[in-house]
Amino acid sequence: MSKKPQENETIGFIGLGMMGHGIAKNIVEKGYPLTVIAHRNRTPVDDLIARGASEAPSLAELAARSSVVFLCVTGSPEVEAAVRRPGGLAAHLQPGSIVVDCSSSDPSSTVQLAAELKAKGIDFADAPLSRTPKEAWEGTLDTMVGAQDAVFARLRPILDTWAGKIVHIGGVGDGHRMKLLNNFISLGYGALYAEALALADRVGISADRVDSVIRGGRMDCGFYQTFMKFTLEGDRDAHKFSLANAFKDLRYLESMANGAGLVNPVGNAVKNAYAVAVAAGGAADYVPMLPAYVDGLNGGDTKN
Known part of the structure; x- marks a missing residue:
């Protein structure tokens, strides 16, 4: 296992499917405190707990434990629900937190969510993926990131745990575009x-x-x-x-x-x-x- 990173970030992860499981595995194995949440399939949750992650019973609890939350879900409706629902991320993340959407989402939704979160002091970045679950497991995915420069700089060490090629495309929404x-x-x-x-x-x-x-x-x-x-x-x-x-x-x-x-x-x-x-x-x-x-x-x- 890699040495524990010096950054004082705590990571939450939502969406432990074919890509998300591998990404989360690399985050926790490379030393970041990781909190996950179950959806329908407990197998990846149990695997990640065995590797050192913890499980949150709700989105509210995951948000309370996390300074950076990654979402790797189907698309914009699922991202919007996780952010906006009562008991969701917008209501429970602390100012200064970051939400990172690794899904393939609608850029117009991304820009709107970013504006809503910014009003609460929460930053948003889009970091969609390229390659396959094999590279997710190996920690060699490609990602194209839309984020302000300071947000990208803060995220870069975390992205390095699971991506082999990281390209900062531009501002929020540009990654999804x-x-x-x-x-x-x-x-x-x-x-x-x-x-x-x-x-x-x-x-x-x-x-x-x-x-x-x-x-x-x-x-x-x-x-x-x-x-x-x-x-x-x-x-x-x-x-x-x-x-x-x-x-x-x-x-x-x-x-x-x-x-x-x-x-x-x-x-x-x-x-x-x-x-x-x-x-x-x-x-x-x-x-x-x-x-x-x-x-x-x-x-x-x-x-x-």
């Missing part, structure tokens, strides 16, 4: 791969033959490799990002484009590729499973 751009690019790849693989199958070219051309060439990348790990090997855990979350992020992107007055036909096309899959019952499936839903649009079997 950049995350939506990042996911537009990556999920755009996913939509292209899905349609290309479905078409290849229809014209008699197997996925492994497609891969033999793409892999190692100019069109190869890390996203492609984890996507294809499911296609070629059937590894359902290779790229654990749900179609429902993909669709949600692309709706946030559409809202951001609308707010900026930008016509974004490619973004809408990508969004609709995931909308079709979710409407067909694929919400809980992962992004690499999208080709089956493209095939289903054309009379094929959507079962994975």
Whole structure:
């Protein structure tokens, strides 16, 4: 275990899912006092307690114990509820605290929450994530941070416990704006791969033959490799990002484009590729499973 950090920060963590569990594990193992709260699944809570974390029975108690609270939840509705609800963070954090949203959230919501908390003397930062649960566990995630300079400087040692690449994008909301751009690019790849693989199958070219051309060439990348790990090997855990979350992020992107007055036909096309899959019952499936839903649009079997 790393030496205990000198910073006098106490950390609260909300959202111990596939990404949050690994992040929280690195925070507590690298010496920060950590308080967590259970939601539906006790397994990550019990694991973190065994590593030295403590459990709070309520958001109010977690806030009372914490100078910095991380949220790693589904999106803006869940973040807003944790902050605004009676007994939530806004009501119980002390002035001088920081709320850090690691979720993929709507930037307009982020900016509004930051203003509400600032009025109470509480700072807000957005630090959404890139990469997978594997890197979360290893402490090598990417994060793109929106925060005032002083807030970012204070957070940096904590972010260092779980991120290998940390980019300070700009002010509050800019991290979430950049995350939506990042996911537009990556999920755009996913939509292209899905349609290309479905078409290849229809014209008699197997996925492994497609891969033999793409892999190692100019069109190869890390996203492609984890996507294809499911296609070629059937590894359902290779790229654990749900179609429902993909669709949600692309709706946030559409809202951001609308707010900026930008016509974004490619973004809408990508969004609709995931909308079709979710409407067909694929919400809980992962992004690499999208080709089956493209095939289903054309009379094929959507079962994975």
